[in-house]
Amino acid sequence: MWLYKFINAPELPEELEHKVMALYNDPSKETRRINSNSYADAMKPDLAGRLHPKDVVAIKDGKSYRNSRGFRYTLDQDVYDWIHQHLTDQYTDCGLSVIHGPDGLLAPHTDQTRSFAILYTFDTGGPDVRTAFYQEDGHPVERELRVFGTDYANLREVHAVQIPLRTWVIMNTNVLHSVENLISDRVQIQFGLNEVPAEWTYNQEINL
Ligand SMILES: [Fe+2]
Secondary structure, X not given: OEEEEEEOOOXXXXXXXXXXXXXXXXXXXXXXXXXXXXXXXXXXXXXXXXXXXXXXXXEEOOEEEEOOEEEEEOOXXXXXXXXXXXXXXXXXXXXXXXXXOOOOOEEEEOOOOOOEEEEEEEEOOOOOOEEEEEEEOOOOOEOOOOOEXXXXXXXXXXXXXXXXXXXXXXXXXXXXXEEEOOOOOEEEEEEEEOOOOOOOOEEEEEEO
């Protein structure tokens, strides 16, 4: 089973990166928010009764952590056009992703609406930020959508990585994963896929 791969795709051109960062820095970007709990509920109504990320509290080494949140914003059309040309237009959702929260921890979870996430990172959110993958006691490594692993006492870390900047990475988000040690906003383009384009090639694949 693979956990993540580095996709053979070019870096986003500098002028498009500037547009993405201008959006990130634009205080009026809240009008371009595209994700919310209602979005996830509408995408997967059968999972709507499950715990919401905003209500998740993780317990690690006896300390409680309030969950970081990820917010998504609509990109400029020429950024979408570039992604369609160089990667795919078959995504479930695509936007500027900003992740941060009060305790610097995006708690272990599977994603809500997609089996795979594609990430391109502009700011990691801190020098020691790591993405960690877990297996929960009594469960297979790959899980359903919208599952949380809130008690670290029941989780075994199977891999951790510092995802590099300006690299297109595909993650297997069916495996419980967290983002830890956030001290500032983690700024990325993210999109979701339920099927991986057959024509993609990779320069590195990390397996369990
Ligand atoms: Fe995730």
